[in-house]
Amino acid sequence: MNIAALTANLHVILPEMVLAAFALLVILADMLRQDEEESRLLPLLTLAGILAAMAATAWIWNRPVASYQEGAIADGFALGARTVILVAAGLATLLSMGYLPRINRQMGEYYALVLLATLGMTMMASATDLIVLFLALEIFSLALYILSGYYRKNPRSTEASMKYFLLGAFASSFFVYGAALLYGAAGTTQLREIGNLLASDHGNPNLLWPGIALLLVGFGFKVSLVPFHMWTPDVYQGAPTPVTAFMSAGTKTAAFAAFVRVLMEALPAQQIQWGWALAVLAVLTMTVGNLTALRQLSLKRMLAYSSVANAGYILVALVPGTAQGSKAALFYLLTYAFMNVGALAVVITLEKIDELDALQNRAAGLADRWPLLALAMSIFMLSLSGIPPLAGFFGKFFVFQAAVEGGWTWLAVVGVLNSAISAYYYLRVMVAMYFHEAEEPVQPRRWGGLSLSLALTALATVIIGLYPSLWTGFLSGLGG
Amino acid sequence: MAIDYLPLLILIILAMGFAAIAMGLPAVLGPKLPNKQKYEPYESGIIPFADARRRFPVQYYLVAMLFVVFDIEVIFLYPWAVILNRLGLFALVEMAIFLLILLVGYVYCWKRGALDWGGQVRPGDDVVESQVVESQVEEE
């Protein structure tokens, strides 16, 4: 083999290489810095890395679709998912800037881990081979286990990280066992070849079906589908809030992107079977997520169960197994990244200095004292409950449209009913902000990065809502 | 088919039989003169200085964890070394990058004091950390 064959299409993984280089740079910069003051440069270096990776992604976009060593692909879907992940990572970095100094002084590790987690997520979104998929999954999972326990002195944070680790590692072993069985059934780890082999009815059914079932369990844990969602509320609540924001948007995007690719490329011939399994899981996930969210008093736990419910909506788009569904899922993930990171940014402003969470009544009377903050939170809550003309409405609209056109009208109806239930707990926060008296006046915490990310997410939520045609045109340009 | 494994079975029986005889005969025939030294654990000739079932300092686990992580990387070197001739320069550069990443990690561990066994307070220890956090909170 010559060098030309080995380096052909190396540009496909350019964003990942950029992220890895910047992760090392952050570690080196942390080692070489002279005093505490210089550690303020680390988040800027991290942001520079994320922006460079975005630039690399944009550059690849103008090139023909290519695949590196049959392991990673740069098609429209992968690039779109990468962009969403990088946006989430950038916003999370902005949120961490003022948050981090109060919980843990070791910023080099934190930002390096954020970059490595981003690398794992973008790699997972572009993986076309089970080995690469697994490796990417583990890269970002291991980084996130550590990040969620980063507030080392707070027992809730370490508890969250240990629960996340034990359940995450447990899920990974299901995923790996499923991948091994799928390899046994098809004789290859490349998703497209698995699809080709299984379409012509090769493959041992005794290996294939357990393999698919175990893979479903593995993905179910990662995207928090009911009944594999037990870790979600605990980890979301116990992790430092910027990390919660990052993983809620980033992990979901990466895991769903990979999920879509496995279903669409490796298992299209089995759609009739997994379609029904996913439909049942989607109904369970939406309903249990929303009904449990109703009972939550803590803002982060409410958003955690809302995130479970949102995983259910996205799953609805995957059930028909159409290209339209995949695009709708990706669009939903984009809107979700903005509105959920924004909502968690508001939670950060409401937290007290040594808290990891805020109760919903902390928001009471916010509109009188901080009208802009209350307005931003209202935008996120209205968007999450799917009220037009905000981004969340179009996210849901495309998802349910994909379900109806794929012949799953009843599923779309269940989704719409669920989103009506969810409006109750989202709007409750707004009622508290606008109509309740503040019990204890809150002094919202703020720093430049926080305000910037709040402004960005609120603006994006509104703009996507006002000009959905912009995004639908963009999505139809993505190709399969 | 199963007959192929007969030698294996015979070997197992012979091995177990030999062990049984070697341990059984002295017990029956040999003189019994117990003393303290004979009942101590065998440590290849070194006299044991403490009970083995004691608590290990936490640094031990830290070093052990680092060892596991760095040690396991060798499994990527083996297949690489086998086909290096066929892959040529590209593989050499790739492995150099891989080792460079490991080196950065190693230097970082070193610098952070993960390899120090001593008890001195280092930057990043909980004691120092809480004071610094408080001062930074006040700045805000």
Place this chain on the structure above:
Amino acid sequence: MVPLSWYLILAAFLFTCGLFGALARRNAIAVLMGIELMLNAANINLVAFWRYSGAVTDLAGQVFALFIIAVAAAEAAVGLALIIAVYRKRKTVNVEELDLLAG
């Protein structure tokens, strides 16, 4: 040669042992050991499938197993570090006593 199914049964048995350990044990380290068993069960499957596929040049199964070994080591290191962090705060590694987060 031993038929492939024997290896698969061994792997499934190992996976079930690990699963039982991960679900039934309350000590976090024992749970971690169960998870490692599950990963190694997958390794047995991968190597067995590769050996019986007859494709000598396509090393996907072997390579996959190598990566799983490396990842399992990293996972064990991170897991033990987290367990030590929890132990320092709470003086326990019993997963049932970790109940600060509940709603």
